[in-house]
Amino acid sequence: MxxxxxxxxxxxxxxxxxxxxxxxxxxxxxxxxxxxRYQDLTLHMSGRIGKAMLGQKALTDLTTERDVLNLRASRLNLLQTSLTNLQDSSTGIAASMLDAIGTDHEVGVKTSARDAKAALDTIFSSLNVRYGERFLFSGDATASQPFPDPSVLMNDIEQMAQTSTDTADFQTQLDTYFESPTGGWFQNVFKGSPTASDPESISADHGAIKSLITNLAVLAASGPNGSLAKLDGYKDFVQTTSLKLTSSETGITDLRADLGVFEEQISTNLKNLETEETLLTEAFNQMTARDxxxxxxxxxxxxxxxxxxxxxxxxxxxxxxxxxxx
Missing domain, CATH: 1.20.58 (Methane Monooxygenase Hydroxylase; Chain G, domain 1)
Known part of the structure; x- marks a missing residue:
């Protein structure tokens, strides 16, 4: 037993x-x-495991590269959307102001000035866009929101109009305000950096954007009851500013085209990665696939x-x- x-x-x-x-x-x-896929690749592949691991690393690196490209594409898309909002907001204002000021149509001038102010509100909001924690129009100062409420700018413009002797003096003050490091643009309004080290980023201090904002702000202050309307040369100044606004809109189009070059490059790179991934995956599967x-x-x-x-x-x-x- x-x-x-x-x-x-x-x-x-x-x-x-x-x-x-x-x-x-x-x-x-x-x-x-x-x-x-075989779970124990070392056992299955024996001496060929090194080659398989290299293939797997290549696929991992490819995924990382694609993630980076998609991140860049998302940021560029937000930039393009914001710049489109800038263009859409200002479209038609220059033409309507030229027509109204040329015919001395006071109501038309008032309406165009109101539209210019509304456009500024939309533009400042669009330029404050961010991707994650990164403000896209702050240049290198990505942690800083670029703009306060547009009323800060309009108050400064109105103050300049009140203290100017004529439109020529107003233009001089305007140039100093927007271009001097000690001017109101940098001291009171724009809180980002004028420098954008990343070629795919944009500072709202970019000439095309700043020109658009400048001309819209002037037209917004050009209502018949404002201080600017009391200055000598007012009518000619408003007409000139309206024409400048049209040129500013063209500058935004050029800026969007520059970004479009980067978008096209990214799109091409993503397509190439897709082809490369297909080939690498096929090769890796041939080595590691389990029926x-x-x-x-x-x-x-x-x-x-x-x-x-x-x-x-x-x-x-x-x-x-x-x-x-x-």
């Missing part, structure tokens, strides 16, 4: 080990049947073997108990 017990115990221990191995093998095979049908068949066979092992273990257990009782 002792000899039988020892033999039975050895058989049970052996079966337990086999069951453990079968369960582990089933887990591996189940994963391979699902993923279509899913074969894996499923093996899994079914392992399941049958596991069930049989459980059955034998149960019978041995009952037999051992019977012999012990006998």
């Amino acid at each position: 002792d000899r039988f017990a020892v033999s039975s115990g050895l058989m049970t221990a052996t079966l337990s080990k086999s069951i453990s191995d079968l369960r582990q093998k089933m887990g591996t095979t189940s994963t391979e049947a699902t993923t279509g 899913e049908y074969e894996a499923a068949t093996e899994l079914e066979s392992l399941q049958t073997m596991l069930e049989a092992s459980y059955l034998i273990t149960a019978r041995l257990s009952k037999l051992s108990l019977t012999n012990y009782l006998g």
Whole structure:
């Protein structure tokens, strides 16, 4: 009886080990049947594992590069959307102001001035756009919101009109305000950096943007009841400013075209990466792919073997108990 017990115990221990191995093998095979790839590449590929790992690293690097390109594309898209808002906001104001001031249509001038002020509100909001924590029109000062409320600018423009002797003096003050480092533009309004080290970024101090804002601000202050309307040369000055606004809009178009070059480059690079990924994936799959049908068949066979092992273990257990009782 002792000899039988020892033999039975050895058989049970052996079966337990086999069951453990079968369960582990089933887990591996189940994963391979699902993923279509060998789980233990080192075992499967033996001496070729280095080549496989290089292929896998190339695919990982490619994914990282694509993520960076998509990030750049998203930022450029936001920049383009904002610049489109700038153009749409100012469209038609120059023409309507030229028509109104040329015909001395006071209501038309007042309406155009109101439209210019509304456009400034939209433009300042659009230029305060950010991607994550990065303000896109702040130049290198990406953590700083570029603009306060546009009323700050309009108050300064009105103050200059009140203190000017004529439109020529007003223009001189205007130039100093926007161009001098100690002028109101840098001291009171624009809080970003005039420098944009990243060629795909834009500072709102860019000439085209600043010109658009300058001309809209002047037209917004050109209502018939404002201080600017009392200055000598007012009518000619408003007409000249309206023409400048048209040129500013062209400058925004050119700026958008410059960004479009970067967008096209990114689009081309993404297409090239897609082709490269297809080729690398195909090569990697040839080395590491696990036939899913074969894996499923093996899994079914392992399941049958596991069930049989459980059955034998149960019978041995009952037999051992019977012999012990006998």
